[in-house]
Amino acid sequence: MNALESLDIRLKNRARELDGLKAAGHKIIGYYPGGYVPEEIILSCGAIPVGLHRGGEHEPVLIAGAYLPRWIDTFCRSQIGFKILGGEPTYDLIDLFVVPVTDNNVRIMADAWELHHLGEIFKFGVPHRKTERAFQYYLNGIKTLREKIENCSGQRATEENLDEAIALCNRERELFRKISLMRKSRSLSLTGKDFVRLLHASLWVDKRVMVETLESLIREIESKEIQPRSGPRILLTGSTLAYGDGKIINLVEEAGGTAVIEHFAEGLRYYWDDVGLDGKPMEALAESYFQRRITPAWFRPSREMRDFLIKLAEEFSIDGVIWYSLMYRDSYTVQSTLFPKILKDATGLPTLVIESDYDVGEVGPLRTRIETFIEMIKG
Amino acid sequence: MYYADLLKLCGWEEEQIAREKPRLNEAFRILGLGPDEMKIAEDRVKEGYDIDSMGVRKALGVWIGGLVDVVLSKTEGKKIVYYSYPPLGGLGGRISAMGKGEILCVCPEFIIDIVLGAIFDTIDPIIEEGEDRALPPGKALCALNKIRVGAITKGIIPVPDLLLASSYYCDQGGQTDEWLHEVYGVPWVVLDNVMDSVWDEFPNLTPERVSYLAAEIENGWIEAAEILGRKPDEKHWGEYAGLYGRFVAGIAEINSVMKADPPPMSQSNLQLVRFLRNATSYDRFPDAVEAIDTLIPELAQRVKKGTGPLPKGSPRVTSFLIPQRDHIVAHLIEKAGIAIPVTFLSYDAYTGMLDSTYSTIAEKSAKTDLSRGLYHSTSALLYWTKKAIEDFDLDGVLWSQPIHCRPMASSGFVLKKAIEEELGIPVLILEVDWYDNRVFSGESMKTKIETFGYLLALRKSKGGTNKGSK
Numbered sequence: 001m002n003a004l005e006s007l008d009i010r011l012k013n014r015a016r017e018l019d020g021l022k023a024a025g026h027k028i029i030g031y032y033p034g035g036y037v038p039e040e041i042i043l044s045c046g047a048i049p050v051g052l053h054r055g056g057e058h059e060p061v062l063i064a065g066a067y068l069p070r071w072i073d074t075f076c077r078s079q080i081g082f083k084i085l086g087g088e089p090t091y092d093l094i095d096l097f098v099v100p101v102t103d104n105n106v107r108i109m110a111d112a113w114e115l116h117h118l119g120e121i122f123k124f125g126v127p128h129r130k131t132e133r134a135f136q137y138y139l140n141g142i143k144t145l146r147e148k149i150e151n152c153s154g155q156r157a158t159e160e161n162l163d164e165a166i167a168l169c170n171r172e173r174e175l176f177r178k179i180s181l182m183r184k185s186r187s188l189s190l191t192g193k194d195f196v197r198l199l200h201a202s203l204w205v206d207k208r209v210m211v212e213t214l215e216s217l218i219r220e221i222e223s224k225e226i227q228p229r230s231g232p233r234i235l236l237t238g239s240t241l242a243y244g245d246g247k248i249i250n251l252v253e254e255a256g257g258t259a260v261i262e263h264f265a266e267g268l269r270y271y272w273d274d275v276g277l278d279g280k281p282m283e284a285l286a287e288s289y290f291q292r293r294i295t296p297a298w299f300r301p302s303r304e305m306r307d308f309l310i311k312l313a314e315e316f317s318i319d320g321v322i323w324y325s326l327m328y329r330d331s332y333t334v335q336s337t338l339f340p341k342i343l344k345d346a347t348g349l350p351t352l353v354i355e356s357d358y359d360v361g362e363v364g365p366l367r368t369r370i371e372t373f374i375e376m377i378k379g
Numbered sequence: 380m381y382y383a384d385l386l387k388l389c390g391w392e393e394e395q396i397a398r399e400k401p402r403l404n405e406a407f408r409i410l411g412l413g414p415d416e417m418k419i420a421e422d423r424v425k426e427g428y429d430i431d432s433m434g435v436r437k438a439l440g441v442w443i444g445g446l447v448d449v450v451l452s453k454t455e456g457k458k459i460v461y462y463s464y465p466p467l468g469g470l471g472g473r474i475s476a477m478g479k480g481e482i483l484c485v486c487p488e489f490i491i492d493i494v495l496g497a498i499f500d501t502i503d504p505i506i507e508e509g510e511d512r513a514l515p516p517g518k519a520l521c522a523l524n525k526i527r528v529g530a531i532t533k534g535i536i537p538v539p540d541l542l543l544a545s546s547y548y549c550d551q552g553g554q555t556d557e558w559l560h561e562v563y564g565v566p567w568v569v570l571d572n573v574m575d576s577v578w579d580e581f582p583n584l585t586p587e588r589v590s591y592l593a594a595e596i597e598n599g600w601i602e603a604a605e606i607l608g609r610k611p612d613e614k615h616w617g618e619y620a621g622l623y624g625r626f627v628a629g630i631a632e633i634n635s636v637m638k639a640d641p642p643p644m645s646q647s648n649l650q651l652v653r654f655l656r657n658a659t660s661y662d663r664f665p666d667a668v669e670a671i672d673t674l675i676p677e678l679a680q681r682v683k684k685g686t687g688p689l690p691k692g693s694p695r696v697t698s699f700l701i702p703q704r705d706h707i708v709a710h711l712i713e714k715a716g717i718a719i720p721v722t723f724l725s726y727d728a729y730t731g732m733l734d735s736t737y738s739t740i741a742e743k744s745a746k747t748d749l750s751r752g753l754y755h756s757t758s759a760l761l762y763w764t765k766k767a768i769e770d771f772d773l774d775g776v777l778w779s780q781p782i783h784c785r786p787m788a789s790s791g792f793v794l795k796k797a798i799e800e801e802l803g804i805p806v807l808i809l810e811v812d813w814y815d816n817r818v819f820s821g822e823s824m825k826t827k828i829e830t831f832g833y834l835l836a837l838r839k840s841k842g843g844t845n846k847g848s849k
Binding site: 067068069071072101103104105107108111112114115123124125126127128129131133134137140141297298299300301302303327328330331333334335337338342355 | 562
């Protein structure tokens with residue numbers, strides 16, 4: 001059994017495992033993904049972090065219409081929808097939902113969660129600029145989060161516990177980075193779809209299991225040589241690539257392209273940088289999770305994100321960029337009108353901008369657009 | 380002078396028209412407003428606004444003068460600063476006060492929306508230009524931002540020397556400023572804050588939010604002054620606060636008069652007056668104060684006589700604001716027999732008191748901004764709306780729910796649930812765009828409003844009130 005097959009089995013059993021842990025007194029802490037909740041704080045309190053990252057289905061979006069207006073980001077609406085529908089273990093099991101308030105979409109989703117009493121929630125703010133006072137604001141926010149988790153779990157997050165959790169998460173990040181950098185090669189057996197599967201799994205399974213899986217996978221990759229892939233190399237970027245929202249990556253790979261790097265709210269932002277272990281842990285977490293974090297589109301300015309994408313495009317020998325936004329995520333929508341020209345001027349590369357509301361009717365037109373884009377690059 | 384009749388209708392004196400003739404000729408040429416457009420505007424003003432009131436006419440005149448100022452600002456050698464709507468921290472006003480006569484600091488899209496939208500009805504091509512350039516249609520994006528981009532790219536208003544942007548409350552505004560910053564190389568100053576308060580925190584404020592916003596205001600002020608080659612001086616804050624205080628006191632007085640039954644004037648007129656604070660330059664601000672000073676005794680006189688656009692005893696509602704692009708929406712509501720004595724944005728004049736627990740002007744400004752509720756949270760918006768229901772003895776809420784405004788996106792949902800459950804009074808949500816009337820159906824709106832009016836009247840006739848009627 002290879003590493004990915006083994007991971008699939010662990011994923012299938014994870015809900016039962018979490019049930020058992022919960023019964024044994026462990027707190028399950030759900031969090032909104034996006035790279036601003038330090039899982040280390042949750043782990044250091046003996047609680048279990050799980051990212052709420054389901055998406056890609058239309059029914060939860062429709063259901064959410066009774067709680068939220070339709071002009072809110074599709075992924076945010078989905079979170080309310082999945083919670084209301086039930087049946088998703090992650091959403092049903094959590095004792096607390098941690099939400100880093102980033103932009104209005106996330107704020108409004110959190111408001112709906114609170115107003116409709118969908119479960120206990122803890123919010124803390126993420127400023128939109130990288131200044132000293134913004135850093136202090138974020139640091140204060142995660143310190144309050146620590147107190148909240150400590151109260152919830154009944155276990156203190158000592159510096160020793162925090163350092164241990166940071167070391168574990170750093171190991172996971174290091175392995176993700178290593179695999180990610182391997183994707184610069186055309187002779188890699190791992191597909192973009194496989195890598196995204198790993199990223200999604202990391203929000204759900206036990207950290208130690210994830211580290212073991214990644215270590216095994218690296219050994220497998222290093223022992224296997226394949227013929228170089230010849231199709232166009234695609235950088236996928238946008239607001240959110242949720243678990244269950246596989247259509248874009250599938251369509252790219254079915255059209256003969258290969259997704260070789262992804263920059264979304266979850267994933268790269270988390271693993272690209274380690275947390276320092278030589279200072280005070282809370283400050284080190286704030287340094288990594290806020291000050292050095294690759295910025296999203298809602299940061300001001302968002303040039304850092306655009307420059308980073310250009311750097312990725314060059315380093316990963318990209319042939320084209322697919323900018324995948326979800327409906328009504330304003331920051332990404334406006335940036336999508338600016339980025340293609342900036343990328344073209346800097347690298348000559350084309351960008352395809354697409355948007356989704358998790359509607360099944362979208363797949364046909366998206367297939368046509370993606371196939372045309374891939375063909376255009378090939379030509 | 381083909382524009383003289385319109386300007387007189389809008390409160391301009393003949394002498395003023397003659398004095399400003401060269402400016403008016405040039406500005407109207409750039410704006411493409413000829414005799415035909417003036418005639419249409421006259422008809423729209425007569426049909427849409429209360430021209431029996433000199434206060435309202437003067438307010439209309441201030442808006443037109445404000446647009447002329449923006450259009451000509453570059454050729455008149457002024458430094459130009461644009462801030463996006465909504466204005467945060469009063470920074471625009473302070474910069475305006477700092478550069479009296481030399482710096483024009485305005486929210487241009489708001490001025491354009493009222494003058495070229497509500498008065499002249501020539502705004503759609505500007506919005507479409509903004510859609511072509513930066514903010515595509517069909518994605519529920521704000522028409523104000525489209526107007527800012529469209530008016531600049533069409534050359535109707537000049538490229539500014541500085542942009543005052545916000546990176547919180549409105550994501551689109553900041554994004555649009557960044558677009559202009561990148562495309563035109565305009566320097567920008569960004570104000571940040573974080574809307575992370577817990578649901579029931581308001582009216583208390585977390586000190587961290589106040590101090591973070593205060594530091595951003597203080598820093599923005601210093602940065603902006605440096606870019607404009609000025610020395611920041613607290614006396615400018617004081618000057619602005621003095622004039623602003625007079626304006627806010629006037630709005631509070633209007634609110635007080637509007638509690639009468641029947642309310643003495645249609646809300647479509649009062650919005651025109653109230654928004655003067657948010658858009659015009661400091662140099663035009665004394666005219667805005669004069670419009671208010673003229674209006675207040677007129678309203679008091681009507682209250683004394685017991686007159687208003689609707690009969691005494693008509694159902695009374697509040698809204699966030701009534702779409703301003705077209706006065707027709709306010710009139711649709713009144714034709715359905717519903718009076719709107721107050722809107723959220725006029726009610727917030729009550730809340731603008733400075734607090735002595737904060738020592739610096741920036742802290743006081745931050746505290747005031749957050750206390751007004753809008754920039755605090757949706758729960759704060761609910762808090763003030765409930766207060767307004769009590770204060771104005773309202774029978775319902777007719778919430779104009781914007782489809783383009785992400786910060787306000789959930790307000791209708793929240794208010795409907797909370798107000799109907801807690802106060803037992805009906806809430807109707809009307810999906811609109813406040814600044815762009817291309818995106819909603821007047822007919823569908825009319826049906827909803829008429830039905831709501833019928834329901835409110837029936838309820839009222841059976842003795843249903845906001846107090847304990849549930």
